[in-house]
Amino acid sequence: MKLIDFGNTNAKIYHEGKITTIKVEEFDFSQKDFYYINVNESIKDKLKGINLEDKFTINSNYKGLGVDRKVLCYYINDGVIVDAGTAITVDVMRDGAHEGGFIYPGIASFYNLYKDISPLLKIQRDSSIKSFSLPQNTTQAIEFGIYYPLINGIKEISKDYKIYFCGGDGKELSNYFENATYIEDLIFKAMRKIVEENIC
Amino acid sequence: MKLIDFGNTNAKIYHEGKITTIKVEEFDFSQKDFYYINVNESIKDKLKGINLEDKFTINSNYKGLGVDRKVLCYYINDGVIVDAGTAITVDVMRDGAHEGGFIYPGIASFYNLYKDISPLLKIQRDSSIKSFSLPQNTTQAIEFGIYYPLINGIKEISKDYKIYFCGGDGKELSNYFENATYIEDLIFKAMRKIVEENIC
Numbered sequence: 080m081k082l083i084d085f086g087n088t089n090a091k092i093y094h095e096g097k098i099t100t101i102k103v104e105e106f107d108f109s110q111k112d113f114y115y116i117n118v119n120e121s122i123k124d125k126l127k128g129i130n131l132e133d134k135f136t137i138n139s140n141y142k143g144l145g146v147d148r149k150v151l152c153y154y155i156n157d158g159v160i161v162d163a164g165t166a167i168t169v170d171v172m173r174d175g176a177h178e179g180g181f182i183y184p185g186i187a188s189f190y191n192l193y194k195d196i197s198p199l200l201k202i203q204r205d206s207s208i209k210s211f212s213l214p215q216n217t218t219q220a221i222e223f224g225i226y227y228p229l230i231n232g233i234k235e236i237s238k239d240y241k242i243y244f245c246g247g248d249g250k251e252l253s254n255y256f257e258n259a260t261y262i263e264d265l266i267f268k269a270m271r272k273i274v275e276e277n278i279c
Numbered sequence: 280m281k282l283i284d285f286g287n288t289n290a291k292i293y294h295e296g297k298i299t300t301i302k303v304e305e306f307d308f309s310q311k312d313f314y315y316i317n318v319n320e321s322i323k324d325k326l327k328g329i330n331l332e333d334k335f336t337i338n339s340n341y342k343g344l345g346v347d348r349k350v351l352c353y354y355i356n357d358g359v360i361v362d363a364g365t366a367i368t369v370d371v372m373r374d375g376a377h378e379g380g381f382i383y384p385g386i387a388s389f390y391n392l393y394k395d396i397s398p399l400l401k402i403q404r405d406s407s408i409k410s411f412s413l414p415q416n417t418t419q420a421i422e423f424g425i426y427y428p429l430i431n432g433i434k435e436i437s438k439d440y441k442i443y444f445c446g447g448d449g450k451e452l453s454n455y456f457e458n459a460t461y462i463e464d465l466i467f468k469a470m471r472k473i474v475e476e477n478i479c
Contacts, residue, residue, distance in 0.1 A: 142416040
C-alpha cells in the first residue's frame with residue numbers, strides 16, 4: 080500500500096515500511112496506484128490516486144478542519160494530538176469526538192519572527208532541553224518565549240490526557256511532557272486505518 | 280520636564296502632561312533640553328539631551344537587558360511588568376531585584392506570521408475579548424494560539440504578583456488578568472523617577 084501526504088512544499092511518501100520526502104514538483108503525476116491526502120490547491124486536479132478526504136468522517140463541530148488534522152483525529156480516540164511542523168496544530172479528542180483545537184506558528188518560524196522584529200533578537204536554534212527558570216540573557220529570554228507559553232498552553236488543555244506528537248518538531252517537543260508519545264509515522268498509521276476501515 | 284523614549288521607528292515624547300508620538304526622522308535633533316532613553320543605534324550620536332541610561336542601575340543578573348526594560352524595572356519594586364509593543368517583554372521584580380524575564384513576539388507580528396505560513400491562516404485582528412473555550416473554527420484556532428499560551432505563560436510566572444501593563448497592546452492584554460493594572464505612561468513615570476532620584 081502506497082500512502083502519500085501532499086503538503087504545500089513537500090510530499091511525504093510511505094511505501095513498503097519506508098518514509099521518503101520529496102518536493103511536490105518532483106512527484107511523478109502519471110502515477111495512479113496510491114492513496115493520498117492533499118492540502119495543496121495547485122496540484123489537486125493532477126492527482127490520479129485515491130483521495131482519502133471523502134472516504135471518512137469524524138465527529139466534530141469544527142468548521143474548516145484541515146484534512147491532515149482530520150486524519151489524525153480519526154486515528155486517536157482519546158488524547159491530545161500535536162502535529163508540530165510549519166504550523167503546530169493541537170487537537171483534543173474524547174471518546175472518539177473532536178472537542179476542538181488550536182493553531183500555533185511552527186518553531187522555526189518563531190526564530191525567524193524574532194530576528195525580523197529586531198536584529199538584536201537573532202539567535203541560533205539548538206535542540207537542547209530548555210530549563211525554564213527565569214531567563215537571564217537574550218537567548219534564554221527568546222527560548223523561553225518560544226517554548227514556555229506553548230508548552231504551558233498544551234499542558235493546560237491536555238490535563239491528564241495522553242499527548243501524541245508527530246511532525247518535524249514533535250520529537251523535541253514531546254520531551255517536555257510526561258504523558259507524551261512521539262509517533263513519527265502517525266499520519267500514515269491513520270491513513271492506513273482509513274483505507275482498511277472504509278475502502279478495502 | 281521633557282522626556283523622550285526613542286525607539287527604532289518612533290519617538291514618544293512626554294511634555295507638560297501630554298504624550299505625543301512622532302517618527303524618529305521627524306525629530307528636531309538640534310534640541311537640547313530633554314531627558315531620554317534610546318534603543319536606536321543609528322541616531323545615538325546625534326542626540327543632544329541627557330541620556331538616562333548611565334544615570335541609574337538596577338539589581339539584576341540579566342546580561343543585555345534593554346534600557347527600556349531596565350527603566351521599567353527601576354520603577355516597580357514588586358510585580359510583573361509587561362510591555363506589549365512590537366515585542367512583548369515580561370519582567371519579574373521582587374523586593375527591588377530583577378529576577379529575570381522573557382521576550383515574546385508582539386501581537387500584530389503574530390497575525391502576520393500566521394498569514395505568511397499559509398494564506399488560509401489570514402484572519403482580521405479585532406479587539407474583542409477572546410473566550411478560550413476549545414476553538415471550533417480557524418479564526419478561533421488562531422486567536423487561541425496567539426493569546427492563550429501567552430496569557431497562560433504570564434499567569435504561570437506571575438502567580439500572586441501584581442501585573443503592570445504598558446505599551447500599545449497593554450490595555451487589551453490586561454483584560455485577561457485579575458491582578459493587572461494598565462499604566463499608559465509607565466515608561467515616563469519611571470523616567471521621571473530616575474531624573475528625580477539621580478539627577479535633580
